[in-house]
Amino acid sequence: MTDSSAPETIESPHHLEQQRRENREAIAALGVHPYGRRTDGLVSIQEARGRYDEQADQAWNDTPKEERGEDPRPRVRVAGRVVLKRDGGRLIWMQIRDHTSSPAPKEGEPEPAGFIKDLQLAISKRDCAAPGFDIAKHLDLGDLVIASGPLMRTKAGEVTIWADTLEMAAKSLAPPPEKWSGLQDVEQRYRRRYVDLYANPETMRTFATRARMLSRIREFLRDRGYLEVDTPVLQAMAGGAAARPFVTHMNALDVDLFMRIAPELYLKRLIVGGMPKVFEISRNFRNEGLDKSHNPEFTSLELYQAYGNYETMRELTEALVRDAAVHVGESRGLLPDGWTEGQPLRLPFNDLEIDYGTPFRLVTFAELFESACGFPMSDVNRAREEAKRRGLKHEGMDDILVVNELFEEVAEATIDPEKPTFVFDYPAALSPLTRPKIDDDGNAVCAGDIALAERWDIFIGGMEIGPAYTELNDPDVQESKFREQLAGIDDEESTFRSFDDDFISALKVGMPPTGGMGLGIDRLCMLLMNQRTIRDVILFPMMRPEA
RNA sequence: GGGAGUGUAGCUCAGUCGGUAGAGCAGUGGCCUUUUAAGCCAUUGGUCCAGGGUUCGAGUCCCUGCGCUCCCA
16 A cells, blocks of 8 residues: 555545554564464364363462463364454453354343353463464454463353464454444345354354255265255256246357256156166256245255155155254254154244144145135136135136135145145146046046146145155156146246157156155255245345445 | 335444434554453544435435335235
């Protein structure tokens, strides 16, 4: 920075950054590199606290200074971000934070499960080796430091590293959020997640839990013999779901491609090829709106099992969701002591207490429709009247779409949100990739005139978490389903019907009877981690680009 | 798309009836070797989202636009 530009810099809104640059220079002038170096032997704050030895500390304190020999107190080396600093002249106190630690709860508030408090450092002019004390003098809140020394407890009872070395790990040039209230601005929390993560440790906990949940799901599936695979994100045809795709262009081949809206049609090709049990935890992309349960890119689990059906998938899904709930509940300290299979396991979600422990509820589409609407879904004329009365879309729409509209508006709302619920046997016309339901004699099963399909959807906490099918494996029926066009279908639904010639070819090779399911991972995270919006379980949610 | 709310210092927020822009934290300069959101003294820091209007005078009232949040579709 030249002298001529200095006045301008001081006038600029970044004068706080300028002051930090000056502190960086002061540290560099001590011969210390302000951005640190490789450091081995670090322990987390959680580990450091665990190593504190009360007896050794007592023994040391009880020994007169002149009789002291080897210091028996455990030594640790810890890295962290300076979140509080109290400069006491020749003794400087700091609190440092890492991914395991949090600020002390406000007065009167309880400590959350697994709470680990930020760690205190004492940097004494007398006891800390040069240039540690001089570094400490020039530290700003937000700087990253490495301290080592014995673990002791102060008069006030605070476990502390009485540092004998203090090293610089990185200078922070950005002014940190307010030390007590953290980063509150919702938009800034998403845009600057790197600040949110350290300033609001609850955010760190949420994403650590999400990662553990995903590991657990993979372990659960691996243990049951499912193979994790990767299928194309860039697809010439976006199939397998009803959604508007993102379009992109591939220069080398000069073709337009779509970002996948679902991996379904590729995973089924793998079943054709002879992989018996596959799953993919995939990022899908849907060019639609943003709201508290929709992000344009989102994570889902899709899974297929040869020689299974939608019942197989129900059993698996219930076990998987319960297993995830147990593990998340455990890590949040919400699992009742001595919990065993079959007992209620209630996890909070907003105002709800959702029970993942006892068997999930099973209900058919037709039953739910009739109990909510007061007449059977096969009475399509009443359905039309009812839709009209309620001001729902109905004109120019196929009967079955009117029934579906009514189901989504009226019947779904009657599902107990505190009780995970499988809704079975959707109308076949709504499920073009699903095998029609047949009885033991091979006859189509209908509700009145409406043919049913072997599909369920699972609802938890008022959200649809995922569907499952007995997969349609008859290439001729699949081909006619692709060609079938319903009147009044919207653009998104019509992508379901886009004709994938190669997929038909695959089915012609022969796909075994197969059960398949999909599960919205982000929504499952919202539920199990009690987060109100999908943006609180996605590290970098979609935001309008800044101007 | 509709409705409600909101936008003020780096951060968290006040700002009354329209009358010279405020606090806490952070920062800067001091004092302090057991502090706990340390404390004490002094102090820097503002395009009040943008544009227009009303008015002697607008952070405040009106209009338009933009951003963000929540609710509804």
